[in-house]
Amino acid sequence: MTLVLLSHLKEHRERRQLTQEELHKLSGISRSTIAELETGRRLARTRTAMKLAKALKTSPEKLSGACQVQEFKSFADKFTDFAVESGA
Numbered sequence: 001m002t003l004v005l006l007s008h009l010k011e012h013r014e015r016r017q018l019t020q021e022e023l024h025k026l027s028g029i030s031r032s033t034i035a036e037l038e039t040g041r042r043l044a045r046t047r048t049a050m051k052l053a054k055a056l057k058t059s060p061e062k063l064s065g066a067c068q069v070q071e072f073k074s075f076a077d078k079f080t081d082f083a084v085e086s087g088a
Contacts, residue, residue, distance in 0.1 A: 003043035007065045010038040012056045027055035 013023050013034075020038075024031040029051055036042035037052075044052070049060040056063070 002046045004046065004049050004060065004064050005040060006037050006044050006049060006052065006063045007040070009034070009052065009063050012058055012063060013038075016056055018056075023052070023055060027051045 013020070018026070020031045020034045023029070023034055027034075029048055033042065033048070034052075037044055037048075046060070049063060053060045053063055060066075
């Protein structure tokens with residue numbers, strides 16, 4: 001079973017101007033679970049992340065911040081390649 005930290009869940013919920021209760025009704029995930037996920041006290045199963053992402057009209061990767069991690073890795077790889085090419 002894969003568990004995911006949804007570090008951007010609250011940000012996406014607030015951007016859509018939804019309360020935790022409204023997100024509960026859209027996703028079927030309990031309000032208390034949403035609160036725990038938003039504070040990082042709980043990790044989400046893949047299925048939960050997918051339900052929340054669908055309700056928020058986004059991707060599970062964006063809720064978890066995985067997109068930013070991938071962008072950083074891409075930047076870091078380019079920086080490393082540059083450093084090697086320039087002899088740094």
